[in-house]
Amino acid sequence: MSDKRSRGRELVDSLTEPGDPLSLTVLVVEAGRIVDRLDTLDAVLSGDAETWLRLAEGREGAITVRVDSALTEARQQASVLRQLLVEIARRRKPDDDDEDDPLDDL
Template sequence: MDDLESMFELETFEAGGRELFEGMQDDLDPTDVRSLVIELCRVKDRLDRLHRMSSRDDREWGRVLPSDMEGEFTLQIGGVLRELRQTEVVYKQLMAEVARRRSEYDDDGSDESGGLDGL
């Protein structure tokens, strides 16, 4: 069993994380990039759960509360939307880091400089 499969067996991704994992597998990835992909899939699952929470229960994402002044109300935003926004930032950063690291070693087999770019 190769390292990637053994790391995957330890994971119990939900549907979104599993789909992302299957789409992002690359045999050329070194271990550090593989671990970033796994973390990215975990974050994807977290985002999916947070999205379900924020779209299902109005009390989870915010409340309209009466203020001390008659006829005025205050919108109190709950922690789910803040967490969703922060998790989206982490997701984008991880995705960009995987792409950046892959660009260092994966050029799709094309050699635009004729093999002389390292000289």
């Protein structure tokens, strides 16, 4: 087993702050999981993983080739990660009620 830390763990460590509420911690941990999932999907897409292709015997001995939808899933996971990071940043932003943002009304 490698002692190398996962990029997901590194993300969690970099985004975690003392005193974070549980609701924010959950978002940070989920973002870390998604980063690790994306790394796995990248390995599948680049051919470094052994699970990108499965053979299954069908009716009458026919062989069916199934290729997982790794690229579609990677795109969806990347989109969710982006949304989580935006939400984490929004929750970390200090409340500046004194300053009005002209874009708030858009």
